[in-house]
Amino acid sequence: xxxxxxxxxxxxxxxxxxxxxxxxxxxxxxxxxxxxxxxxxxxxxxxxxxxxxxxxxxxxxxxxxxxxxxxxxxxxxxxxxxxxxxxxxxxxxxxxxxxxxxxxxxxxxxxxxxxxxxx
Numbered sequence: 303x304x305x306x307x308x309x310x311x312x313x314x315x316x317x318x319x320x321x322x323x324x325x326x327x328x329x330x331x332x333x334x335x336x337x338x339x340x341x342x343x344x345x346x347x348x349x350x351x352x353x354x355x356x357x358x359x360x361x362x363x364x365x366x367x368x369x370x371x372x373x374x375x376x377x378x379x380x381x382x383x384x385x386x387x388x389x390x391x392x393x394x395x396x397x398x399x400x401x402x403x404x405x406x407x408x409x410x411x412x413x414x415x416x417x418x419x420x421x
Contacts, residue, residue, distance in 0.1 A: 381395050
């Protein structure tokens with residue numbers, strides 16, 4: 303007994319496709335190849351962007367990137383400091399009042415402030 307899938311008789315083979323079906327099959331193969339190429343290029347672009355972001359890293363600022371002085375009130379104290387979104391954020395306590403100062407780190411210019419008030 304032989305396996306039906308291994309039969310090499312000419313009578314069991316599929317008939318050849320008609321020309322219209324062959325053209326459709328060729329179009330589908332080209333569409334699949336183009337789709338695969340676009341997906342591969344997309345993955346390469348995403349991985350390149352990730353590698354670029356990781357390799358860019360944070361370069362240490364030089365002296366020209368940091369303001370030499372920042373003006374705060376006469377009796378004010380800086381309680382804490384953070385850097386976010388390219389701004390330097392200071393929590394400043396002046397007497398009993400506290401406020402956040404948003405500064406440009408390169409120039410020391412105040413970009414905005416948030417005052418805390420009691421209700």
